[in-house]
Amino acid sequence: MKIAVCVKRTPDSESRFKIGSGGAAIDETGIKFDMDDFASYAVEVGLQINEKQGPGETVVLAVGPDAVQETLRKAMSMGADRAVQLRTDSTPFDGMAVARALAAELKAGGFDLILFGKHAFDTGAGIVGTAVAAILDLPCVTAASQLEIAGGKGSARRELEGAGELVEFPLPAVVTIDEGIARPRYPSLKGIMAAKKKPLETKPAQLGAVRVQAKAMALPPERPAGRIIGQGAAAVPELVKLLQNEAKVL
Amino acid sequence: MPNVLVFAETRGAELRKVALEAVTAGRAFVDAAGGGEVHALVAAPSGGAAAAALGKHGADLVLACEHAGFARFAREATAATLAARATSGYRAVFIPFSANGRDLAPRVAAKLDAPLVSDVTSVAQSGDAIVAKHPGFANKVIIEYAAAGPLVVVSLRPSAFTPAESPKAGRVESFAPVADPGAERIVVKGVQEGATGKIDLGEAPVIVSGGRGLKSAENFKLVEDLAAAFGNAAVGATRAVTDDGWRPHADQIGQTGRQVSPQLYVAVGISGAIQHLAGMRTARTIVAINKDPEAPIFKVADYGIVGDAFEIVPALTAAVRDARKRH
Amino acid sequence: MQDFFGIDAQLSEEERAVRDSIRRFVDERVLPIIGDHYVQGKFPKEIIPEMAELGVFGANLPEEYGCAGLNNVAYGLIMQELERGDSGVRSFASVQGALAMYPIFAFGSEGQKRHWLPKMATGEIIGCFGLTEPDFGSNPGGMITMAKEQKDGSWILNGSKMWITNGSTAQIAIVWAKTNGDPEEKSIRGFVVPSATKGFTARDQKGKLSLRASDTSELVFSDVHLPPDALLPESGGLKSPLMCLTQARYGISWGVIGAAMACFEEALSYAKNRVMFGRPIGGFQIQQDRLADMLTEIVKAQLVSLHLGRMKDEGTYTPQQVSLAKRNNVNMATDIARECRRLLGAVGILAEYGAMRHMANLESVYTYEGTHDVHSLVLGQALTGLNAFK
Numbered sequence: 001m002k003i004a005v006c007v008k009r010t011p012d013s014e015s016r017f018k019i020g021s022g023g024a025a026i027d028e029t030g031i032k033f034d035m036d037d038f039a040s041y042a043v044e045v046g047l048q049i050n051e052k053q054g055p056g057e058t059v060v061l062a063v064g065p066d067a068v069q070e071t072l073r074k075a076m077s078m079g080a081d082r083a084v085q086l087r088t089d090s091t092p093f094d095g096m097a098v099a100r101a102l103a104a105e106l107k108a109g110g111f112d113l114i115l116f117g118k119h120a121f122d123t124g125a126g127i128v129g130t131a132v133a134a135i136l137d138l139p140c141v142t143a144a145s146q147l148e149i150a151g152g153k154g155s156a157r158r159e160l161e162g163a164g165e166l167v168e169f170p171l172p173a174v175v176t177i178d179e180g181i182a183r184p185r186y187p188s189l190k191g192i193m194a195a196k197k198k199p200l201e202t203k204p205a206q207l208g209a210v211r212v213q214a215k216a217m218a219l220p221p222e223r224p225a226g227r228i229i230g231q232g233a234a235a236v237p238e239l240v241k242l243l244q245n246e247a248k249v250l
Numbered sequence: 251m252p253n254v255l256v257f258a259e260t261r262g263a264e265l266r267k268v269a270l271e272a273v274t275a276g277r278a279f280v281d282a283a284g285g286g287e288v289h290a291l292v293a294a295p296s297g298g299a300a301a302a303a304l305g306k307h308g309a310d311l312v313l314a315c316e317h318a319g320f321a322r323f324a325r326e327a328t329a330a331t332l333a334a335r336a337t338s339g340y341r342a343v344f345i346p347f348s349a350n351g352r353d354l355a356p357r358v359a360a361k362l363d364a365p366l367v368s369d370v371t372s373v374a375q376s377g378d379a380i381v382a383k384h385p386g387f388a389n390k391v392i393i394e395y396a397a398a399g400p401l402v403v404v405s406l407r408p409s410a411f412t413p414a415e416s417p418k419a420g421r422v423e424s425f426a427p428v429a430d431p432g433a434e435r436i437v438v439k440g441v442q443e444g445a446t447g448k449i450d451l452g453e454a455p456v457i458v459s460g461g462r463g464l465k466s467a468e469n470f471k472l473v474e475d476l477a478a479a480f481g482n483a484a485v486g487a488t489r490a491v492t493d494d495g496w497r498p499h500a501d502q503i504g505q506t507g508r509q510v511s512p513q514l515y516v517a518v519g520i521s522g523a524i525q526h527l528a529g530m531r532t533a534r535t536i537v538a539i540n541k542d543p544e545a546p547i548f549k550v551a552d553y554g555i556v557g558d559a560f561e562i563v564p565a566l567t568a569a570v571r572d573a574r575k576r577h
Numbered sequence: 578m579q580d581f582f583g584i585d586a587q588l589s590e591e592e593r594a595v596r597d598s599i600r601r602f603v604d605e606r607v608l609p610i611i612g613d614h615y616v617q618g619k620f621p622k623e624i625i626p627e628m629a630e631l632g633v634f635g636a637n638l639p640e641e642y643g644c645a646g647l648n649n650v651a652y653g654l655i656m657q658e659l660e661r662g663d664s665g666v667r668s669f670a671s672v673q674g675a676l677a678m679y680p681i682f683a684f685g686s687e688g689q690k691r692h693w694l695p696k697m698a699t700g701e702i703i704g705c706f707g708l709t710e711p712d713f714g715s716n717p718g719g720m721i722t723m724a725k726e727q728k729d730g731s732w733i734l735n736g737s738k739m740w741i742t743n744g745s746t747a748q749i750a751i752v753w754a755k756t757n758g759d760p761e762e763k764s765i766r767g768f769v770v771p772s773a774t775k776g777f778t779a780r781d782q783k784g785k786l787s788l789r790a791s792d793t794s795e796l797v798f799s800d801v802h803l804p805p806d807a808l809l810p811e812s813g814g815l816k817s818p819l820m821c822l823t824q825a826r827y828g829i830s831w832g833v834i835g836a837a838m839a840c841f842e843e844a845l846s847y848a849k850n851r852v853m854f855g856r857p858i859g860g861f862q863i864q865q866d867r868l869a870d871m872l873t874e875i876v877k878a879q880l881v882s883l884h885l886g887r888m889k890d891e892g893t894y895t896p897q898q899v900s901l902a903k904r905n906n907v908n909m910a911t912d913i914a915r916e917c918r919r920l921l922g923a924v925g926i927l928a929e930y931g932a933m934r935h936m937a938n939l940e941s942v943y944t945y946e947g948t949h950d951v952h953s954l955v956l957g958q959a960l961t962g963l964n965a966f967k
Contacts, residue, residue, distance in 0.1 A: 030579060030580075034597075070590055070594075073590065073594070074594060077594060077598075186598045186601055186602050186631055187594060187598045188598070188630060188631045188632045188645075189595055189598070189631055189632030189633070189636055189645035189647055189651070189655075190632045190640075190645050190646075191632075192591055192594045192595055192598065192645075193591070193640070193645060193646055193647065196591065
């Protein structure tokens with residue numbers, strides 16, 4: 001099958017963040033970046049489908065500055081066949097603009113399946129995949145925690161709050177991938193070496209009008225310090241009193 | 251005088267809490283901008299029951315799109331219908347950032363060629379722009395977005411806006427969907443209810459959560475009993491115990507699981523790893539029970555009890571049951 | 578561990594990708610099980626297929642033999658990340674790559690290379706390196722294992738080797754023996770000995786308090802009959818096994834940096850969280866001074882190995898330079914492990930924490946592949962021209 005997977009380069013989710021001097025971005029000093037977790041699940045799913053279904057092609061795409069090339073190479077070292085960078089000066093916060101750029105590139109690609117992570121760690125927005133599907137007028141399944149592709153059709157389990165929706169859909173389609181579906185493989189050392197020789201194409205991103213900007217960033221207000229009110233079961237009456245009278249949650 | 255179109259999400263015919271949150275947010279937005287109307291769109295098998303509640307929470311107009319096909323989530327028809335209505339005279343479209351809302355919002359924004367700002371905890375007009383705050387980077391950095399354009403789609407973080415009554419006319423206008431909900435390309439074959447039971451983590455005012463400190467899957471009974479004692483509580487879990495299969499994945503609270511904002515979060519036998527805190531640190535009140543006084547959870551907990559969970563939790567369960575009886 | 582001195586920027590994108598891949602593997606697959614395996618005295622055999630699949634074995638050997646074909650800095654980073662997990666795990670990889678695959682690559686015929694190397698890269702065939710004997714450790718040139726050539730070109734091997742990592746799991750042993758009764762070092766040749774050959778026995782050495790998550794064995798050869806093609810034809814003299822040791826020692830100089838990093842990170846985290854006398858112990862001057870020293874030593878060791886790796890890739894490095902790196906880096910790592918164990922206080926004696934396990938392991942690393950003192954004499958001889966070995 002011809003599968004496209006769109007990936008994003010995001011900061012390591014374990015990082016401690018500081019705000020940069022302009023007050024509108026994080027301070028990137030010392031922050032490690034890597035492929036977003038959900039994007040890596042999507043890459044794994046795409047690779048597994050093509051492994052199961054026989055010969056096919058897995059193409060990875062990313063919108064961003066040249067730093068995203070490392071992320072695209074990582075996807076290729078996992079096994080993707082080629083990569084496309086839609087180049088921008090910086091990673092836009094406007095999800096709809098990113099979707100327009102990707103949709104323009106994907107439109108003529110003849111893909112059977114286009115995969116995205118359900119959202120990315122930094123923005124948590126979950127916009128791009130579904131918006132690309134809408135622009136290309138393709139069926140779209142979001143937050144798939146299970147996915148099967150057979151005979152030109154797909155079936156998936158979509159994660160709702162605490163429940164699962166079972167759906168079937170025709171191909172070509174867009175699916176955004178939730179966690180729990182697959183463990184991304186480690187790039188093998190041979191894969192890392194092979195990725196150096198795989199094609200990585202760079203083109204300017206056609207974002208259209210960028211209408212959403214991050215005006216300011218700030219660290220969340222510190223929670224006021226709490227306290228340990230006691231030891232063992234003996235502290236329970238005091239806790240109940242505080243929950244009733246002070247916190248007013250009981 | 252801006253008008254806001256709100257998507258009032260239902261589950262079948264029943265209005266969801268996030269719908270009332272969205273209407274409340276819409277009301278606050280237009281009032282802060284000097285007045286305007288809030289119109290709530292309901293896509294349900296029948297819209298009548300919802301209208302009263304929507305009006306009570308600030309909807310001037312309830313656009314009831316009634317069709318049997320909306321008994322299940324008809325995402326394409328719903329998005330098409332919402333977008334079609336939104337083209338006339340609205341400043342913004344508010345959609346809950348629920349699982350289905352997340353599915354709808356980008357579709358609507360694409361159809362309208364409008365910008366979309368997601369998962370916001372506040373939204374207001376500021377000059378020509380709409381500004382909104384979003385806790386990004388797994389709740390570690392608050393991002394303030396500015397969206398330009400005459401029409402902006404905004405999705406609202408569940409539990410960030412507290413439903414408030416502000417009674418308006420809430421008159422009902424019925425209309426037909428612009429696309430047939432029965433002709434969805436995504437066909438729903440069924441819905442598997444979560445093992446968690448009735449109350450969803452995203453809606454529960456109280457969450458009692460357990461971690462590795464409970465030592466075994468069987469001991470989660472303690473947590474379930476405490477949740478039952480509260481009456482309106484859901485049971486959550488850390489990644490460690492869901493990875494080990496003690497609790498279903500759907501119960502996982504954390505950076506890569508559910509992010510929750512209850513009134514009260516009780517963490518039992520949870521050390522407080524950063525990725526777990528990212529999922530619950532916005533809870534209004536946090537209680538921690540752990541035998542290790544150095545556990546990081548105590549740094550975020552408002553109230554902490556150090557000691558053996560197997561002694562403390564049953565005592566707390568009895569005390570909570572008692573306290574609620576007396577109310 | 579934070580990149581305090583900007584060393585990451587000196588690595589290429591591939592080198593970082595390699596390091597990150599192995600790091601993740603160790604975090605997810607080795608760290609959760611290694612404490613238990615160490616206590617039980619078992620090598621975690623279940624990770625062998627995954628290590629092979631990643632391409633860890635013989636990673637710096639050419640692709641045409643089924644290997645990853647990485648440069649030597651990437652190879653070093655692999656060793657660093659493996660030993661961040663455990664010295665026993667890294668020893669397994671060192672032996673397989675530098676001491677079993679490398680001799681075949683360096684001294685074997687094309688046929689031998691094509692026969693053995695691809696299967697060793699996939700982990701299907703595990704090898705070990707038989708040089709050290711019960712009475713000949715620092716002085717391998719004195720070995721008494723003998724191989725006697727027969728009229729038909731076959732060999733009869735007799736003798737024993739000791740302290741052989743992977744000895745009991747290996748399918749083949751690269752055995753170094755003097756030939757045809759000649760007691761001189763120049764008669765030493767290398768042989769590929771399948772462990773299934775009649776007369777070959779391997780027995781694990783018991784009672785180890787170091788390198789417990791590793792198989793360390795005695796090998797005994799009792800009239801082991803080897804076909805002519807068991808001989809590694811390009812091998813000759815003590816130089817041959819020493820060349821293999823140089824490969825392994827290079828990797829070790831990187832590996833111990835990983836052990837030191839693991840101990841340092843653990844201790845630093847503990848120091849920031851452990852409260853005593855009302856504040857974290859990391860806020861007291863004695864601890865800060867120690868942490869500063871540890872960081873400095875780690876950075877110095879990284880720069881030594883990185884420069885050495887670049888020279889190795891250029892083909893300009895010398896065994897004496899490798900001695901400097903192995904000696905310095907192992908020494909600093911043993912000191913750091915011990916200091917970290919002390920910083921952890923009481924919990925530092927538990928297997929739940931890495932410090933004491935690393936500390937104990939590093940004693941073996943200090944002693945094997947040329948003891949610290951042997952490398953002192955290598956450098957001494959290089960500096961003065963005077964042989965202080967005898």
